[in-house]
Amino acid sequence: MLPDFGMILPHLFLLCWAAVVFLIDLFILKSKSNALSYISMIGLLITIGLVSCVPEGRTFGQMFISDGFSQFFNYVFLGATILAIASSESFADKLKFNKGEYYGLLLLCTTGMMFLASAGELVSMYVALELTTLTLFVLAAYRKWSVSSAEAGLKYLILGAISSAILLYGISMIYGVTGTTDFARIHSVISAKLNAGIIKEAWDVHVLGLVMILAGLGFKLALVPFHMWAPDVYQGAPTPITSYLSVASKAAGLAALVRVVAGAFASAAFMDDWGIIIAVLAALGMIVGNITAVLQSNIKRMLAYSSIAQAGYILVGLVAASRYLSFTGVKPWEFGISALSFYVFGYMFANMGAFAVAIAFSHKYGSDEIKDYAGLWRKSPFLSLSMTIFLLSLAGIPPLVGFYAKYYVFAAAIAGGGYLWLVLIGLLTSVIALFYYAYIIRQMYFEPTPETDDTERVRVAPLLTATIIIAVIGTIAIGIFPQPFVSLAEKAAVVFAG
Amino acid sequence: MDFPILSLMIFIPLIGMIVVMFLKQSQVQAIRYTSAFFSLLPLILSFIMLANYDWTTSQLQFIEKHSWVPSLSVNYHLGADGLSVPMLFLTALLSFISIVASFNITNRVKEYFAFFLLLEVGMMGVFAALDFFLFYVFWEIMLVPMYFLIGIWGGPRKIYAAIKFFLYTLFGSIFMLVGILLLYFNTDPHTLSIMELIKMGPSFRTDLQIMVWAFFFIAFAIKVPVWPFHTWLPDAHVEAPTAVSVILAGVLLKMGTYGILRISFPMLPFGTNYFSMMMAILGVIGIIYGALVSMAQKDLKKLVAYSSVSHMGYCLLGMSVFFIAADGTPFITGISGCMFQMFSHGLITGALFLLVGVLYDRAHTREIAAFGGLWTKVPVYGSIMTFFAMASLGLPGLSGFISEFLVFVGGFAKYPVITGIAVIGVVLTAGYILRMVQHVFLGPFNVKWENLTEINAREIFTVAPLIILTLAIGLYPKPLANLMAATLENIVTMVGR
Numbered sequence: 001m002l003p004d005f006g007m008i009l010p011h012l013f014l015l016c017w018a019a020v021v022f023l024i025d026l027f028i029l030k031s032k033s034n035a036l037s038y039i040s041m042i043g044l045l046i047t048i049g050l051v052s053c054v055p056e057g058r059t060f061g062q063m064f065i066s067d068g069f070s071q072f073f074n075y076v077f078l079g080a081t082i083l084a085i086a087s088s089e090s091f092a093d094k095l096k097f098n099k100g101e102y103y104g105l106l107l108l109c110t111t112g113m114m115f116l117a118s119a120g121e122l123v124s125m126y127v128a129l130e131l132t133t134l135t136l137f138v139l140a141a142y143r144k145w146s147v148s149s150a151e152a153g154l155k156y157l158i159l160g161a162i163s164s165a166i167l168l169y170g171i172s173m174i175y176g177v178t179g180t181t182d183f184a185r186i187h188s189v190i191s192a193k194l195n196a197g198i199i200k201e202a203w204d205v206h207v208l209g210l211v212m213i214l215a216g217l218g219f220k221l222a223l224v225p226f227h228m229w230a231p232d233v234y235q236g237a238p239t240p241i242t243s244y245l246s247v248a249s250k251a252a253g254l255a256a257l258v259r260v261v262a263g264a265f266a267s268a269a270f271m272d273d274w275g276i277i278i279a280v281l282a283a284l285g286m287i288v289g290n291i292t293a294v295l296q297s298n299i300k301r302m303l304a305y306s307s308i309a310q311a312g313y314i315l316v317g318l319v320a321a322s323r324y325l326s327f328t329g330v331k332p333w334e335f336g337i338s339a340l341s342f343y344v345f346g347y348m349f350a351n352m353g354a355f356a357v358a359i360a361f362s363h364k365y366g367s368d369e370i371k372d373y374a375g376l377w378r379k380s381p382f383l384s385l386s387m388t389i390f391l392l393s394l395a396g397i398p399p400l401v402g403f404y405a406k407y408y409v410f411a412a413a414i415a416g417g418g419y420l421w422l423v424l425i426g427l428l429t430s431v432i433a434l435f436y437y438a439y440i441i442r443q444m445y446f447e448p449t450p451e452t453d454d455t456e457r458v459r460v461a462p463l464l465t466a467t468i469i470i471a472v473i474g475t476i477a478i479g480i481f482p483q484p485f486v487s488l489a490e491k492a493a494v495v496f497a498g
Numbered sequence: 499m500d501f502p503i504l505s506l507m508i509f510i511p512l513i514g515m516i517v518v519m520f521l522k523q524s525q526v527q528a529i530r531y532t533s534a535f536f537s538l539l540p541l542i543l544s545f546i547m548l549a550n551y552d553w554t555t556s557q558l559q560f561i562e563k564h565s566w567v568p569s570l571s572v573n574y575h576l577g578a579d580g581l582s583v584p585m586l587f588l589t590a591l592l593s594f595i596s597i598v599a600s601f602n603i604t605n606r607v608k609e610y611f612a613f614f615l616l617l618e619v620g621m622m623g624v625f626a627a628l629d630f631f632l633f634y635v636f637w638e639i640m641l642v643p644m645y646f647l648i649g650i651w652g653g654p655r656k657i658y659a660a661i662k663f664f665l666y667t668l669f670g671s672i673f674m675l676v677g678i679l680l681l682y683f684n685t686d687p688h689t690l691s692i693m694e695l696i697k698m699g700p701s702f703r704t705d706l707q708i709m710v711w712a713f714f715f716i717a718f719a720i721k722v723p724v725w726p727f728h729t730w731l732p733d734a735h736v737e738a739p740t741a742v743s744v745i746l747a748g749v750l751l752k753m754g755t756y757g758i759l760r761i762s763f764p765m766l767p768f769g770t771n772y773f774s775m776m777m778a779i780l781g782v783i784g785i786i787y788g789a790l791v792s793m794a795q796k797d798l799k800k801l802v803a804y805s806s807v808s809h810m811g812y813c814l815l816g817m818s819v820f821f822i823a824a825d826g827t828p829f830i831t832g833i834s835g836c837m838f839q840m841f842s843h844g845l846i847t848g849a850l851f852l853l854v855g856v857l858y859d860r861a862h863t864r865e866i867a868a869f870g871g872l873w874t875k876v877p878v879y880g881s882i883m884t885f886f887a888m889a890s891l892g893l894p895g896l897s898g899f900i901s902e903f904l905v906f907v908g909g910f911a912k913y914p915v916i917t918g919i920a921v922i923g924v925v926l927t928a929g930y931i932l933r934m935v936q937h938v939f940l941g942p943f944n945v946k947w948e949n950l951t952e953i954n955a956r957e958i959f960t961v962a963p964l965i966i967l968t969l970a971i972g973l974y975p976k977p978l979a980n981l982m983a984a985t986l987e988n989i990v991t992m993v994g995r
Contacts, residue, residue, distance in 0.1 A: 427672035
């Protein structure tokens with residue numbers, strides 16, 4: 001039987017489009033024009049259109065899943081890529097060579113993420129993950145003239161390779177004890193063992209394999225304590241790539257994590273195990289990320305630590321999903337996964353918007369230092385107001401989308417019961433988070449403009465302006481009218497029911 | 499009435515904010531009058547609301563309800579009763595007054611008024627919201643403009659004061675959020691409607707009630723502020739620009755006590771009874787502590803700020819007294835005193851902050867010792883200031899007396915010893931108020947202030963409504979008492995036993 005290519009069409013389309021971008025650059029444009037950014041965005045928009053009408057089901061021998069969950073995350077990946085490309089204009093201007101590769105690699109990377117969200121088994125998940133990370137290594141090192149960018153690329157490569165090795169080792173263990181790599185079959189094998197009462201045989205191998213997979217994916221997601229690479233890479237990489245890393249790559253890792261734990265290890269025998277592991281990872285992320293972010297003076301590093309903390313909040317949703325039964329009558333299972341999906345979606349706008357402002361600022365002033373933002377309100381009311389909105393959303397102040405997202409994950413955690421401590425940690429650390437987010441607002445609005453500064457208005461490139469405006473609209477509008485996106489997120493979560 | 503009066507009161511200032519944002523920074527007059535206009539409209543609406551409010555019933559009125567996020571049972575649900583109607587009126591009045599009083603702001607005028615109007619949106623929303631989620635949203639929305647208003651236009655230590663206020667209040671709010679979620683998931687069907695939750699109130703488990711009550715209390719107590727959560731207040735009130743201090747003292751502090759009466763009392767009756775003694779004790783500590791600290795102040799504005807801690811203590815003491823009397827009628831004297839105190843403290847302290855601002859604008863100092871004998875130079879200002887000083891210390895015939903009297907009468911019925919200690923507060927209040935009046939207005943004239951000018955017409959315009967209301971309530975408190983009575987009886991019936 002032929003595989004159903006309808007389900008895989010968006011993926012294949014984007015792959016071909018990436019190849020077209022490479023070829024156009026090679027033969028026609030020769031890295032002389034920025035037209036490729038528009039071509040890439042058109043391709044991404046078409047892909048969004050294709051994703052929205054793709055049929056659901058499984059194909060390629062159950063390896064490839066197309067469902068509400070993959071669809072939702074595909075929107076996030078594609079949206080984040082469009083925003084990243086739109087904010088790349090000033091960076092691409094500095095490139096004399098390899099402009100086409102820059103865009104092409106971004107598209108390839110996105111393709112990898114889309115495959116990742118659709119992976120139905122461990123090996124195809126691994127391959128998709130490698131497609132994503134290998135391209136990201138190159139992109140992180142794309143500021144070839146900068147030592148820090150090269151360092152970022154190399155660091156990312158080495159740690160990425162180690163984490164892949166750990167991940168593979170975990171996969172091999174799971175394959176060893178269950179005899180399959182397919183998520184659904186792993187689940188049924190474990191359930192069968194549970195029913196037959198032989199689950200205790202090779203129990204430690206199961207757990208060790210699961211822990212290794214969690215650790216491997218934890219590296220990709222920059223969860224504490226696997227986060228050491230993130231601040232250096234975030235600071236060294238070109239800023240549009242940093243924003244892409246902090247959102248799309250995080251979402252991709254998360255999609256894989258959800259597929260593994262909620263797909264393969266959804267058996268009651270394991271839920272408490274990974275539930276508590278992820279709860280501890282989430283708590284560490286929120287505590288370490290938020291406290292360390294307070295100490296940063298560079299905005300990219302600060303946003304890097306902030307995104308480590310945000311990953312912690314996202315994981316609270318997954319923790320909630322580890323509760324199969326609840327005392328409250330709702331299904332924490334679905335509730336948690338829809339909450340974390342919604343969180344990622346809202347986080348995309350706020351975080352990529354904040355990076356877009358940082359890009360505009362550093363393009364004009366050549367600085368990423370937070371103290372240089374002093375008096376920005378006078379030089380650019382637009383940039384400072386948008387930045388304020390993004391930061392307040394990240395801090396979780398209503399009526400912005402970040403508040404709704406936080407409310408949703410914490411509601412899920414309380415619905416599941418047993419994790420009130422995690423909710424309290426999350427909320428208390430969000431007060432710390434407000435401190436450093438407000439510090440930037442304070443620089444922009446409260447501190448006097450330095451005397452030496454020119455007070456001329458900042459001109460922001462049109463595409464970047466559009467990025468910021470879209471992000472502002474997303475941050476406010478989804479915060480006020482979240483229902484359509486909550487419905488989408490619920491549709492994504494239904495996949496894991498039962 | 500069919501037209502959505504509460505929504506209009508909430509969102510007209512938002513429209514005003516948007517209009518102001520589209521004006522040019524240089525069109526200072528246009529910005530001022532636009533803002534005044536958009537804060538006058540809610541005030542007019544609040545009169546319409548007062549005229550149409552049926553005070554004979556404790557039923558919620560002017561109800562609006564629309565589905566907002568059905569997946570999480572969040573509704574856009576507004577309504578008003580005897581608790582919220584006086585507060586909505588006070589908010590509309592003080593917002594308008596404060597905006598007029600802010601006409602002397604010259605720095606970054608456009609942003610100032612835009613933030614001020616946004617602040618009004620949040621305040622109105624808190625007093626009108628009947629959905630817990632909506633309540634929380636409005637509660638938090640206020641923090642952002644407040645942060646900017648203190649941080650940009652404040653005094654020397656404004657940045658510290660602004661972030662302290664922001665973090666402190668957010669810290670409190672997160673406990674409220676946890677409490678909301680805990681209640682939400684303990685109801686069946688799950689609901690965020692405050693009215694529904696109140697109906698289920700008695701059925702909540704006692705341990706849940708105690709925990710959630712404590713969570714709510716942290717949030718509300720920080721806002722009030724109840725000793726020992728008050729440390730943000732002196733910084734914020736003193737550093738804030740005059741009009742913002744008026745709003746802080748006049749409206750924001752009341753949100754704490756309003757929240758306790760609207761939410762904690764009827765929703766968690768067991769928790770309320772469990773903690774009522776603690777409220778009374780904290781109230782008395784606040785009364786005495788605030789008064790003692792006020793006595794030690796050298797700065798006029800700090801004195802008024804700490805006097806708020808003391809005066810809000812009366813609210814707490816008043817509300818801690820509730821029971822069903824032997825003849826079956828609910829005893830509402832204490833809670834009435836609390837409500838009267840909320841209202842009259844808003845008027846009196848608001849006016850005092852305005853007047854301190856008037857003096858500071860001219861003298862550029864607020865040090866009590868730097869003045870002396872000002873009455874001879876500025877008799878009108880001196881009389882108005884003394885009027886409100888007397889109101890603040892509870893002179894009979896003015897609104898402050900009514901509230902303190904009710905609180906004490908109520909308090910003696912249940913906690914005679916605690917209330918007895920609280921009465922000392924009256925003496926201490928008289929002490930610091932009279933000392934202030936004496937040092938600033940009486941005694942030998944300090945020739946340094948030879949060129950001090952009299953209070954101007956705009957400034958008199960801003961305090962005039964407050965004078966009238968302070969006097970009116972002091973002489974004839976019945977209309978306000980009637981307005982609230984039915985609602986308060988209902989609340990006491992729900993919690994008293």
